[in-house]
Amino acid sequence: MSINPFVPQWIHQMADSDQAVAFFAYQSLLESVLRTRDEAEQSELAAALGEALTAQAKSGGAGSFRDNAFLAAAALETANPLHPPLVRNHLARLLGYLPVEKAVPPLAAALQDLEAREMARQSLERLPAPQATAALISALNAPGPVFCTGIIASLAARGGPQSLSAIVKAADDPQPEIRAAAVMALGAFPDPSLDAILERHNAPVARARLAATLRSAGNKDASDHIYKSLLAGNAPEAQKKAAHLALQSS
Amino acid sequence: MTHSEPIRRRTFLKGSATLPAASAVYAPSNPPPSDRVSVGLIGVGVRGRDHHLRKLLKNPHARIAAICDVDANHAALAAGMAVKAQSPRPLLFSDFRALLDRKDIDAVVVSTPDHWHSIIAIQAMEAGKDLYCEKPLTLFIEEGRRMVQVARQYGTVVQVGSQQRSDWRFRRAVELVRANRIGRLTRITAHLGNPGTTKGAFIHPGEWEPVATPPAELDWNAWLGPAPYKDYSPNRCHFEFRYYLDHSGGRITDWGAHHNDIAQWALGMDESGPVKIEGQGGFNKAGPYDYAGLMTVRYTYSNGVELVTENEGGNGVRFHGSDGWIFATRMTLEASSPEILPGPVAGADTRAYDERNKNEEIPGTDDHHNNWFDCIRSRGRCAAGIEAGHRSATVCHLGNIAMRLGRPLQWDPGKEQFVGDPVANILKGKPMRAPWSL
Numbered sequence: 001m002s003i004n005p006f007v008p009q010w011i012h013q014m015a016d017s018d019q020a021v022a023f024f025a026y027q028s029l030l031e032s033v034l035r036t037r038d039e040a041e042q043s044e045l046a047a048a049l050g051e052a053l054t055a056q057a058k059s060g061g062a063g064s065f066r067d068n069a070f071l072a073a074a075a076l077e078t079a080n081p082l083h084p085p086l087v088r089n090h091l092a093r094l095l096g097y098l099p100v101e102k103a104v105p106p107l108a109a110a111l112q113d114l115e116a117r118e119m120a121r122q123s124l125e126r127l128p129a130p131q132a133t134a135a136l137i138s139a140l141n142a143p144g145p146v147f148c149t150g151i152i153a154s155l156a157a158r159g160g161p162q163s164l165s166a167i168v169k170a171a172d173d174p175q176p177e178i179r180a181a182a183v184m185a186l187g188a189f190p191d192p193s194l195d196a197i198l199e200r201h202n203a204p205v206a207r208a209r210l211a212a213t214l215r216s217a218g219n220k221d222a223s224d225h226i227y228k229s230l231l232a233g234n235a236p237e238a239q240k241k242a243a244h245l246a247l248q249s250s
Numbered sequence: 251m252t253h254s255e256p257i258r259r260r261t262f263l264k265g266s267a268t269l270p271a272a273s274a275v276y277a278p279s280n281p282p283p284s285d286r287v288s289v290g291l292i293g294v295g296v297r298g299r300d301h302h303l304r305k306l307l308k309n310p311h312a313r314i315a316a317i318c319d320v321d322a323n324h325a326a327l328a329a330g331m332a333v334k335a336q337s338p339r340p341l342l343f344s345d346f347r348a349l350l351d352r353k354d355i356d357a358v359v360v361s362t363p364d365h366w367h368s369i370i371a372i373q374a375m376e377a378g379k380d381l382y383c384e385k386p387l388t389l390f391i392e393e394g395r396r397m398v399q400v401a402r403q404y405g406t407v408v409q410v411g412s413q414q415r416s417d418w419r420f421r422r423a424v425e426l427v428r429a430n431r432i433g434r435l436t437r438i439t440a441h442l443g444n445p446g447t448t449k450g451a452f453i454h455p456g457e458w459e460p461v462a463t464p465p466a467e468l469d470w471n472a473w474l475g476p477a478p479y480k481d482y483s484p485n486r487c488h489f490e491f492r493y494y495l496d497h498s499g500g501r502i503t504d505w506g507a508h509h510n511d512i513a514q515w516a517l518g519m520d521e522s523g524p525v526k527i528e529g530q531g532g533f534n535k536a537g538p539y540d541y542a543g544l545m546t547v548r549y550t551y552s553n554g555v556e557l558v559t560e561n562e563g564g565n566g567v568r569f570h571g572s573d574g575w576i577f578a579t580r581m582t583l584e585a586s587s588p589e590i591l592p593g594p595v596a597g598a599d600t601r602a603y604d605e606r607n608k609n610e611e612i613p614g615t616d617d618h619h620n621n622w623f624d625c626i627r628s629r630g631r632c633a634a635g636i637e638a639g640h641r642s643a644t645v646c647h648l649g650n651i652a653m654r655l656g657r658p659l660q661w662d663p664g665k666e667q668f669v670g671d672p673v674a675n676i677l678k679g680k681p682m683r684a685p686w687s688l
Contacts, residue, residue, distance in 0.1 A: 241404065
């Protein structure tokens with residue numbers, strides 16, 4: 001079995017100036033991706049889409065700056081993607097529907113692509129391969145706090161000790177948006193020791209989330225401990241009510 | 251709040267889970283303004299204004315305290331309606347988080363595009379507000395479970411906008427089916443075609459428009475929120491969001507959140523769902539709309555009953571039994587023979603509705619809002635509670651996924667997972683655009 005021979009054509013057509021043609025190409029690729037069940041075929045599709053996602057245009061940029069050595073050197077160092085941002089975003093998205101290891105490396109590389117990294121991040125979030133977690137962690141120091149909050153959300157969604165360790169570190173990030181996202185994300189991990197961090201950050205909503213997570217994981221004692229602390233402290237009325245309800249049902 | 255504090259009105263409204271029956275504490279007519287539920291409306295497009303705001307302004311149990319929309323024109327139109335009908339004028343917001351920070355708001359109505367529901371709903375519940383959330387409750391399956399967990403944790407009274415549960419025709423049909431008036435139930439058909447016609451649903455592919463600059467009154471980035479970034483075009487925004495799968499589930503969630511919901515109710519599956527799904531959908535490949543305009547989805551439940559969701563056959567829910575059929579629409583209730591419909595329904599287990607939350611009839615308002623207000627006071631479960639809303643939306647999403655994948659799917663409603671299909675399981679979730687997350 002091999003992939004649909006139209007795949008390369010559809011990849012190029014996604015950049016067509018006629019919106020209907022570009023739409024048709026994306027929908028066709030989407031159908032191919034979603035309806036492929038064979039793992040080998042999925043890997044082949046991932047390879048084709050991944051290659052297009054990271055493809056660079058033939059160099060030539062440096063030549064146009066031959067009178068300026070600095071710009072010529074910069075042009076050589078600068079990525080020059082073959083496909084426009086819209087197409088690269090589509091490709092990154094499509095790769096997220098292919099639950100094979102082969103989908104991870106191009107998405108990991110695309111985390112460096114300022115115009116496609118957000119979609120690459122979202123796709124890595126949903127892929128089952130463990131390598132996706134490592135790729136996301138490696139992007140946690142990327143420029144732009146909003147992007148980093150997305151990385152934190154993805155790591156929280158994926159879970160696991162590697163993710164937790166990265167998010168704990170991010171909870172002390174100097175940038176407030178990153179710190180806030182990390183603190184909230186910690187509520188998703190069933191680890192009672194995290195409450196000390198959340199208490200230090202005065203985060204009652206996240207603490208209530210942690211209490212609920214612990215209770216779902218069967219650690220009722222740790223959950224009750226947090227709820228009692230919320231009830232006794234200066235948490236907002238909503239979190240006190242949640243604590244009251246939880247302790248009442250104990 | 252500590253228990254030594256004096257009981258304030260909001261505290262009373264929110265902490266009355268242990269109170270006796272609602273009738274003992276709740277005056278049914280013309281409550282004084284101080285006893286009205288202070289409501290914030292989030293999302294005041296056509297649905298938010300023409301349905302919720304219009305009806306709530308007539309409802310003696312509500313006071314519109316705040317209005318929020320990312321389109322300043324919508325907010326201004328809504329505010330104009332409100333100031334004509336009540337005083338004081340509502341507060342206006344463009345960011346729902348600022349509205350949720352208000353401690354003087356008891357409850358919120360979320361009437362935004364679907365891609366915003368879960369984020370706003372969860373933050374509202376965590377801020378201690380009771381919630382009315384438009385249908386479909388969710389854009390994807392996984393967020394629904396999270397919403398249910400938060401509602402339970404906070405003891406939130408939630409009404410989902412599947413208002414057919416408060417329509418006597420559908421309620422009666424459900425009770426008759428449960429009472430075996432048509433014998434053994436074998437099949438339910440949810441017809442999602444245009445109301446008033448036997449022809450198929452309105453299937454329009456949309457029209458391509460050049461990319462445009464968003465109008466000054468619209469915060470386009472905020473409108474998109476957690477959805478993937480797209481350049482602005484008028485026919486993606488506002489009412490037409492429902493034809494794009496990044497913002498909605500298309501026809502099957504738009505109308506399925508009503509008719510599939512009634513099917514789930516009749517089947518007693520409010521906390522469960524089908525076990526097998528097969529779907530055929532006509533996805534428009536020319537764009538710009540990308541939803542399945544044509545559809546036939548067959549769901550099989552563990553008790554052997556089949557639910558068929560399709561465009562044809564008008565608009566309503568038909569119950570097929572071994573001894574007859576019942577067809578319920580928003581206009582009519584019909585049966586295969588006249589003796590099926592009349593008479594009392596025996597047996598408490600056949601009742602579709604919790605009598606403790608029975609509606610109070612208020613002329614000019616509607617039962618679904620009233621049921622919500624009743625439940626806010628009694629802390630009871632609404633006619634369209636959050637678990638039911640999540641499960642009904644899930645049925646619709648399962649149909650979309652089956653149509654997308656073009657293969658039969660096995661669903662485990664207990665674990666809320668597909669069996670043996672990793673791609674289908676990927677489609678249960680939908681990552682959100684930063685900085686938004688649940």
